[in-house]
Amino acid sequence: MASDTDADDALSLSTGAVARRLGVAATTLRSWERRYGIGPAVREDGRHRRWTRGDIALVEEMCRLTGQGVPPAEAARAAQRAAPAPDARAPDVPDGRPRGGPGGRTALPLGDVRQECRGLARAAVRLDAPAMEELLEAVIAEHGVVTAWEEVLAPTLHAVGRKWATAGERYVEVEHLLSWHVSSAIRRAHTVRGAQPLPPALLACVPGEEHSLPMEALAAALGERGLPARMFGAALPAEALFEAVRRSGPSAVVLWAQSRSTADRALVQWIAGMEWGVRGARESPALLLAGPGWAGMGAVPGTGRLQGLRSALDVIEELMRA
Structure with a gap:
């Protein structure tokens, strides 16, 4: 039968894998090893660091203590004193994560x-x-x-x-x-490489809406596909939104509302009714509503709803290439 030590050594991770698992910069892990001796006990072929469960438990305690404001040197000493004997370690679930999850109440x-x-x-x-x-x-x-x-x-x-x-x-x-x-x-x-010569997508948060991260992600994802976008960020005033649409002539306008308190039906109807261009060749934007704030509002003619970043990209790309 395999010993506890054999089972412990069966989990052998690189420094990069441990960094991703614990949420610590790899450079920090190397610094802790160099300064305080908190690191892998075994090196593969004498060169590559390989972390076992015991090594990970030690650095995890170090993370917990430094997260509470304990100075690193003191945290290292406390973690080493508190390190359990190999046969006293808590059993692991099949994927190698400790039962109960890390971090405790935090x-x-x-x-x-x-x-x-x-x-x-x-x-x-x-x-x-x-x-x-x-x-x-x-x-x-x-x-x-x-x-x-x-x-x-x-x-x-x-x-x-x-x-x-x-x-x-x-x-x-x-x-x-x-x-x-x-x-x-x-x-x-958000680096647009080889952007195609298409009318851009205009992305904005409605007036009063400060949650702009989903629109930032959409702008960056459009850039990955080489599709042009104009990102106007959080809480764009209504008049500024109207002017931005008129001046940029977008293929699609995406309005984000995180909450129902910022989702404005009148604003949507106003933008949906916009036109620009010379007489006989007027154009209107495809207006797309995104975010949970629109959920309680009934359908507005001339608009569409976006659900999720991946599907939103497909909808916008189809409109831009139409």
């Missing part, structure tokens, strides 16, 4: 999600900005904007919102820092 309610999502959530709770930046850049580069948004970024943002809603005024700082880094990562990814 953990975000994520459910069944990708490991990158768990890593990002842990970094957010610790307010670890360098780790968030590294994780976001890696997941967008590897999976693209759409998959990164649907499977990592949005679930983490929603989990922070749920945690905030159930914890009073706590975790507001987590939401703000995470949102800022998500926005920054998406904007860095």
Whole structure:
């Protein structure tokens, strides 16, 4: 029969994999190993770091302590003192994650999600900005904007919102820092290469609506497909929205409303009735409504509803190429 040590060694992860799992920058893990001896006990072929469950448990405790404000040197000593003996470790579920999940009472309610999502959530709770930046850049580069948004970024943002809603005024700082880094990562990814000569899509949040991240993700995803877009951000005033539509002559206008309090039917009817161009060749935009705020409003003639980033891209691309 295999010993506990053999079972522990069966989980052998690289530093990058551990960084994604715990939501720590790989450079931070290497720094902790160099300064405090918190790192893998075994090196494959004497060179490559390979992390076992015991190694991961030790650095996870280090993360927990530093997240509570304990100085790194003191946290390292405390983590090493508290490290359990190999035969006292809690059993693991088949995928190698400890039962009960990491983070204790500060953990975000994520459910069944990708490991990158768990890593990002842990970094957010610790307010670890360098780790968030590294994780976001890696997941967008590897999976693209759409998959990164649907499977990592949005679930983490929603989990922070749920945690905030159930914890009073706590975790507001987590939401703000995470949102800022998500926005920054998406904007860095918003590079339109070889944009096609098509009328652009105009993206904006309705007046009073400050939640612009979904529209930022849509703009970046359109850019990945080489489709032109004009992103006007949060809370665009009605007159400015009208002027932007008139001057840019877009193929589609997408209006985002996060809540029913900002979803304005009169504004939608006004934009839907717009025309521009010379007499005899008037044009009107295809008006698309996105976001949960429109859910309680009845259908408005001349408009469509968007559901999800991936399907929204397909709808907009079809309109632009028509």
